[in-house]
Amino acid sequence: MSVTHRRSVCTLVCAALSLAPLQASATPKSRRAAEARGQARAAPAVDPLAQAAAEREALASRAAEVEAIQGVETCARWLSGQAWDTQDPRIHIMAAKTWLKVQTSPASLDRVEFHAREAVALADAPPVPRIGAGEVALVHADAEGLQQSVAERRAEIRRARADRRAADRQIRRGRRELIAGGAMLVVGALGGGLALGGATSRRSFDETIAPVLAADLPVDLSPLRALDVEGTRMLAIGGVLAAVGVAAGVPLLVLGARDLRLGKQRRGSLSLQLQPGPGSLGVVGRFGRR
Known part of the structure; x- marks a missing residue:
């Protein structure tokens, strides 16, 4: 065998030996990536509306506990913070109804009107969908009822003052x-x-x-x-x-x-x-x- 032929054979053997570890190390990574993609395809998609409804249900239970322990006004302030954080129109309605239960004053009525307006705005143009299309009309109806209650309460305050x-x-x-x-x-x-x-x-x-x-x-x-x-x-x-x-x-x-x-x-x-x-x-x- 000639010297040139022996050198070519040695070169091929060295190249094969150097590529083998790379293929061995790349194979588990590729396998894990493929498995992750398969699991992502197999996992069901989370419904954001259902998740928001579950959050509201848990929040309502928690609000009842807060109101029973710490009072209506504390619960109303807590719900105001939750409504601001979640940007959920239904939670704004909950906060407005709770503020309406607080001892009547111009400040509490102002908060009721604010939450009612925010609920309507978030229902019409939400940054993240939190309610279904069928609930938008319900939010409008609740907000209108709250505005009417506020108007009646303000009239009562004026009559009481007179x-x-x-x-x-x-x-x-x-x-x-x-x-x-x-x-x-x-x-x-x-x-x-x-x-x-x-x-x-x-x-x-x-x-x-x-x-x-x-x-x-x-x-x-x-x-x-x-x-x-x-x-x-x-x-x-x-x-x-x-x-x-x-x-x-x-x-x-x-x-x-x-x-x-x-x-x-x-x-x-x-x-x-x-x-x-x-x-x-x-x-x-x-x-x-x-």
């Missing part, structure tokens, strides 16, 4: 009437005292002038008669003041007491508020003094 102002005015009027009635009674008492002084002055005049008249003494009676006139005048003025004071003071006291009582009753009744819950109405009463 009634509260009217009750406060009635209470103030009753207090003024009581003060005026008391003042008139004081005037009547002063008039009675003046009349009593006039009667006493006249009685003193009669007791003083009687012996003089009986003795037929030449005495100037004009000063005594001036006292008699003054006593008569005091008696008349005092009688008028007493009559006017009593006639005006007693009705004012009666009206003031009535207005004060009715105003307080009316203001106390405003502490009772109807709060709609899920499928029911709750009555909340505050009987403390404001």
Whole structure:
């Protein structure tokens, strides 16, 4: 065998030996990649709508627990965060309904309107589909119902404030009437005292002038008669003041007491508020003094 032929054979043998490990190392990788592709084809595709529905169901159960343990307002704040994170219109509706159960205030009603608007916007143009096409109309209906509830609640707040102002005015009027009635009674008492002084002055005049008249003494009676006139005048003025004071003071006291009582009753009744819950109405009463 020639030297050239032996060199060619050695070269081929070396090349074969160097390629064998590469093929051996590449074969398991190719096999694993093929297996992964096969498993990906065999695994069923996850339905995003079904997954979103399952998340909402779990969230509703959790919300009931949070509301029972920490209260409605804490649950509403937590649901607001969940709605913001998930961008789910149904969760926005849940948050809006929970905020509607919170004690009525302009701030809570603003949050209800915000979540209702967000729910409609996400249902119409969602960044990631979370509901089916058939649920879009339901979201619109729920949002419209919430907006209507907010409008009714705002009207109730305006009526309650107007009634509260009217009750406060009635209470103030009753207090003024009581003060005026008391003042008139004081005037009547002063008039009675003046009349009593006039009667006493006249009685003193009669007791003083009687012996003089009986003795037929030449005495100037004009000063005594001036006292008699003054006593008569005091008696008349005092009688008028007493009559006017009593006639005006007693009705004012009666009206003031009535207005004060009715105003307080009316203001106390405003502490009772109807709060709609899920499928029911709750009555909340505050009987403390404001």
